[in-house]
Amino acid sequence: MVIATQAAAQPSGAVTDPIRVMVVDDSVVIRGLISRWVDADPALAVVASHRNGKLAVDDIERSNPDVVVLDIEMPEMDGLTALPLMLAKKKNLIVVMASTLTRRNAEISLKALSLGAQDYVPKPESSSTISTSVDFRRELIEKLKNLGPRARPGAGRRPMRAETVAGKATAAQPAARQPAFQPRPHFTLRSYSAVRPRVLAIGSSTGGPQALQVLFRDIGPSIGDIPVVVTQHMPPTFTAILAEHLAKAALRPAKEADDGETLVAGTIYVAPGGKHLVLEKDGVNTRARLTNDPPVNFCKPAVDPLFDSVAKIYGSASLAIVLTGMGHDGAAGVKTVAAAGGSVIAQDEKTSVVWGMPGAAAQTNQCSDVLPLDDIGPKVVRILGGRR
Template identity: 40%
Template sequence: MAIKLLIVDDSALVRKLLSEMLSKDREIEIVGTATDPYAAREKIKQLNPDVITLDVEMPRMDGVTFLENLMRLRPMPVVMVSSLTAKGADVTLRALELGAIDFVTKPKVDLAGSLEKYADELIAKVKVASKARVNARVSSPKPTVSASLHAEQRRSADAVLPAGGGKRFLRTTDRIIAIGASTGGTEAIREVLESLPPDAPAVVISQHIPAAFSKPFAERMNRCSPMSVCEAADGQYILPGHVYIAPGDQHLLIERDGARYRCKLSNGPHVNRHRPSVDVMFRSVAQNVGPNAVGVILTGMGDDGARGLKEMLEAGAPTIAQDEATSVVWGMPGAAVKLGSAQHVLPLHRVASEVLHLTADQPNSKAAHG
């Protein structure tokens, strides 16, 4: 059965573009369009769509206010359509807090060749939204199909960081918590960070996010976390009590500098069609931190991070995957579980406490591996 989609946007051109792109896929049926939230409210009652795309900026009522009302009165999967500006990023992150599944940027009608990639991304996100959980829905979603977001060739972490052999790891009391996430991850990460104390081990994060969004995301996390949160900078030392979020469009790697660790940023190729890639970060942690780390993979579309988490496990690091019941999309953690990468499969509300338990229990004498 086709996914019934309602498009809500005040621009006639954008409504036309989105309709044309999405209607090319046989699994999506455009059941209607609306010019503002008031018209959308009536169309939702009449048409009962499975998913809506929602413009952030509209007359009479903005998209976020409408979303807040919608999630209170009739929760349903929503994909936000946002501008790539600082204001647009902040508003979109607020929409994700309120329950939107994901977002796409406004279509760039003036850039030749960009619409085909945009259409692929839009179709993939609408399909994932149709299967995603909204406000911890009780019913189990259908299995998530990993979808291509880019037409480019799929690459593994080898494209950025070659696989390494066994290494000796220095005796150190410093721990690193490595977290990877995608769809639904901004809110899952917030829940974990809110539950970690200000003196927790250092946290490094790769979240699939555009370049314009990563700094506002880090600032938003800094306001809600007891730890100090920042967008990672190249060469920055990794310190306890601090959280380092990969900049959008750059891979975050962890390098050893004597007995200390530093952030390294890379503009290398997309891996698993993503930059930053969770697999790249996890591999660097496996190679340089080994048993002094804990790996965590949270909600997300696709399978980025599953192989890197397995490498962390093989290097002696405990590993955690978010469970299906609390994931918006059980793609990435599900792939990790299937691959045997996850020692612990936990509901989101238990991840932070288990991380603290694992970092506290790791013996300092665990100095060598392989």
């Protein structure tokens, strides 16, 4: 089966203005640092900088940002309070939460995602370490460029059921900001394995927390006979809280994986932030192993090592899913799963916050389906029930 997708051609003289960025943080040092990083990239431009949420909310209409970097803890009005007020003033505004790695801030960041923020970026603990953090700078700039309007030609993507994806472009977001026409690659699909899956492995990144909750609400009643392993690109602390949220969504036990523990059917295991999760065969059992190997595709945890280990143990009884996310992590693992006879489903472009990882997976030509998020869960339920 051949899938052909192609964007509508843009006028040859289309404007490619920089993505407009607002920086909101109570630290003058951090505001200045982030602003310099943003302005150093020709694809980005700072249009406003504020010390609290109230000033930012009051300035949304005047400065008209495309993306806001929003701190959580600020005087007068914090980030969580400011978020819905910002989105009310500009429906298609993209907000990236910024917070240090405390449990409270992780909880608030995940709450912000459910209220309409598109992503989060963890800040180093102090201003002095932020200035020397290459990883923080790289991650922040990458997310601003990928989530900004120039990187999102489908500004009117169909919302996820969780209502966390920005709505359609408005008059305040000119069509001229769309990128020049670029043909998208064709891809082919392969047949599903005839073997009923004995494991479900999932990889996700940007937009993943929201997508995972939608997916697990759908598949929770049907995963009692298999273990589920998840790698979501997240830092420590965040992954423990994500597991708690997935448990509520699926009505199944969910936890960060522990090194050496035996996988139990009906349980969801999440790769801890800062560690790779791989599986290891031990007689009739399968164990989780956490490794401190270097990052893969700039990620730790990474999807590729998990998928590779799943394919090695379960072969044609493997079922893998690649959800929304930046980059191409998981694409190599998709090939490994397919080569072992397993099946792979990728999320489609329209419902992905960023069609990086699932797009790379689709373009391996080794996926069995490329589906909207709302269709993935029902499909998985049918597959686990022995139907296709």
